Amino acid sequence: MSTDTDQFRDLLDRWEDLRDQGQEPSIEELCGDAPHLAERLRDWVRVLKMSDWLCRSADEVADETFGEAAALTPEEKDRHGVLGEYTLLEEIGGGGMGRVFKAVHRKMDRTVAVKLLPESLVRSPESVERFQREIQALARLSHPNIVAVHDAGAADGAHYYVMDLIDGRDLARFVKEDGPLSIQRAVDYALQAARGLEYAHSQGIVHRDIKPSNLILDRNGTVKILDLGIARFQPLPEQAGDDLTRTGCVLGTVDYMPPEQAMNTRRADHRADIYSLGCTLYFLLTGQPLFGGDTVMERLVAHREHPAPSLRKACPTAPGWLDGVFRKMVAKKPEDRYQSVTDLVSDLAQRSAPRSWRWLWLVVLTVLLAAGAWGAWSARTAFHGESHTPEPAQQKPLELPVKPTWRTTSEYPLIAGVWTIVQNKGTLVTVVQHGGDFVATASYKSGKETVSWRAEGRISRSGHLTMSFVHTQPHPPDKWLPQTRTAVLNPNGKALEGYAVFEGGGHKFTWKLVEPRSAEEKELPK
């Protein structure tokens, strides 16, 4: 029997070997010398043939497993030309959710971006309907920090949606090319993205895929959220490209994915976006994802279990409050995070400006004292024609020629001091000040253009103003970003005088203080 068994196993091996070589050996031939084993061999051969599926190599399995996630069809790849009402001009991007083309509306002559969805996304009538419904909802959204979606359609079997064409770079690319951002910039961009999200959430739409590459910085310094609501259509994430490995794709963008979303997408609510934005903020400041690790699993598990790294350690210039905001954004449990983006916006805006009323009063007091000193000195000079060192402590302080007024704005939830200032060329500038920090915005005519201007900085206790961030529209911020900026509040002269060095050379500026004009502004509370 043992001999029979050995002989049988040899026959079976022989049959397998021949089959591996692409032959189909007959049982009768194989069992020529041992016909009594033929029936047994036939049974085994039948069974092993039926078990062929178990013998596929890992590569074959992988192909089969991932093959379905086929990228675009050849037709899609070659599809340049006309798509519905749009003429496709050039491919400008691609990624997980399909390819993006610059296109022009044939009748309206409007240049837009058209995103072509892979067919696998919208295969069933139900998914087509759902897609159209979602796009309709997205098309109703209108916010400066959200890339507007205008239209959606189907043509030649391809589904697409149409959005604003943004002239700019996404923040992943921005950081990759230019390095990590300054604190002011990173906070500004995070704040802008948060405002877009706040609006989207108020409309019942959660992004679920917030990451630097989904935030586009246009040439005016405005951050716009891309692909809002579209993540829901992501069927087979291995279609994602660029910064993702195949493994990473399956798990989504793990570097920005909150733990609860990694465990169960349905559990991810609006607080998932807050977490992802926190990870994005970290990336903007450090150029690194929150958690390192060679493998996706390491990073996935880290998001779930490892404490978030210290922002200050990775970015020593980050202030303590920012580390606090960041930690609250990336708390493991959604209930430990900000419970709404509104809370986040409020906290971020508030903390990125002043820290306490004490500061505000100190600054006001300092300014008033300085004004008093200046006034006394001027008066003495006027009377006596000579200059004296001011003695502020002994003088009755003079009031500012224009009182700062106070208001609460949606943008800056705390009551803030507001000066409305007219530059020497007629520019209207509104300075919103929290303690020593300020945000100045202006809008003025420059030739045929209306230029809007925004600066952030700090007024020191001595009345010196330092601008740390300036951007202007429609010109790119870089062109206008002063490399050195300083100014002194000169209350008696009813002006803020300063000097900035721009690319083109030094530029002296004077802002004249005038009465506030906005109806929102109210008198200083007693």
Next chain:
Amino acid sequence: MRAGDQTARQRLIEHSCERLRGLARKMLRQYPKVRRWEETDDVFVEAVTRLHHSLESVRPESPRHFYNLAATQIRRVLIDLSRRYYGPEGLGSRHDTVGIGGDGNAPPKYEKADSSGEPSDLAEWTEFHRQVDALPEEEREVFNLVWYQQLTHDRAAEVLGVTARTVRRHWQDARYRLYKARMGEPLPE
């Protein structure tokens, strides 16, 4: 894989996770009701995370120990996963998908394996994994390495400290036994 060789260990864990993902996707692919990406992605991530954890928490004594453990864990995770998606309370049963006939609220009916011999639904897959668990130890070990871990026969032989010929025999036996069990055919004397 020496103790402390973290890189090798991580690679093995990653490899197992990859395989689990592939198998999970394969299983769910034949289960159209839960194929929508939200569902399947959750499944992968959860299953892979669980596997990762279970493998992280043990200190395997040898590659052989590790592979067996990993394969066993993969099976468990897949069986649990099937259970979640199969049956009246399963997630899959609560999702209807256009194009799928029958009552969307009912669990999928059991069907015999398709012509390829591969399990055709989650019930069959669950049964399949259970039957692997029930294989004689030597066959199960080989099956673990060759199928769950995708090792070559030579590599499996190395891990087990046997000849490639022995691996081949156990592999044939395991396939034979599994098929018979699945089809309810009696094993010959």
